[in-house]
Amino acid sequence: MSVALHTPPTIFSMRHVPSWLLLSLAAGSVNAGAYMACQRFVTHVTGLATQLGMDVGLWRLMAEYGVVVLCFIAGAMASVLALQGRQQRGKQPLHALPLVIVSAMLMAVALAGQAGLFGPFGASVEQPTDFLLLSVLSFAMGLQNATVATSTGMAIRTTHMTGPATDLGVHLASAWFANGESRRQALRGAALRGGKIVAFATGAALMVPLAQASGYLAFLIPGTTILAATALSFLPGISVEIPEERALSQDGRLA
Structure with missing residues (x-):
């Protein structure tokens, strides 16, 4: 048995779907903010692992990306x-x-950056201060992704879009062949995945003018957005015990 705060009936409810979108929007903002600050994405491991491989032989950079x-x-x-x-x-x-x-x-990143801890916003690449910023943001995004995943029985991920994009295609194809309730479930799953992708991109789009205008202080926006989602769907909450085999969403795929 595992304990999850949300099960499929609440995951897809009109109250809580906005939270998954807000969390995805916040992650997109953080990713764009990190790129604008030091030309590196940070909310998922794929790009970091690629950069780690591309820097083979540059041992200091490899160590820093490894961190x-x-x-x-x-x-x-x-x-x-x-x-x-x-x-x-x-x-x-x-x-x-x-x-x-x-x-x-x-x-804290917003305030520390504004105070000069991470150096000039967007002015340097692959400096020690860049990796300090990336490390803090990476820890925060890992914490967010795992917390949301665990709280939803491993059904929702909010900091990377590869899985949702894959599942979006699967659900759309499934809806094409299905009928009745199966078709409704497939379309519901597709809508959630598509919504998260749009929210992630929207967060990145919003971060561009904010970061251009206010630099590190722009990270206050995703921080506030995450608080709003937390208040809506994580506090207060009643945990519901669910068997391991039912930990995924009703369609059996990660959201």
């Missing part, structure tokens, strides 16, 4: 402390706490 990847993994591991770790001790999982921490980290 950024490890920070994402460490953020995912940290979510266990507030969720499964407390459950193991017979306590209620603190579903909201990790997302509050993510929000606080983004706001």
Whole structure:
């Protein structure tokens, strides 16, 4: 048995779908903000792992990118402390706490960057301050992704769009051949995946003028957005026990 805050009936409810979109929008904003700050994406490991491979032989850069990847993994591991770790001790999982921490980290990045800790915004590439910024953001995004995934029984991911894009195609094709309730479920799944992709891109689009106008302070926006989603769908909440085999969404795919 595992403990999840949301199961398929609430995951696809009109109350909570906006939260998944807001979290995706925030991740898109963070990704765009990181790129504008130091020309690197940070909310998913694919690009970082590619850069790690492309820098073979440049050992200092490889080590630094390796640290950024490890920070994402460490953020995912940290979510266990507030969720499964407390459950193991017979306590209620603190579903909201990790997302509050993510929000606080983004706001701290905004203020620290404004104070000059990360150097001039967008003025340097592959400097130590860049990797400090990337490491902090990577940890925060790993923490967000794992917390949302665990709280939804591994049904929702919000910081990368490769899986949702794949599932969008699968659901659209399934809807073409299905009928009745199966078709409605496929279209519902496709709508959620498509909505997250649009929200992620919208977050990136919004971040461009914000970052151009205010530099590091633009990270206050995704931080605030994550707080809004947390208040809507993670605080307060009642955990619902679900069997492991039902931990995925009703259609059996990750959202």
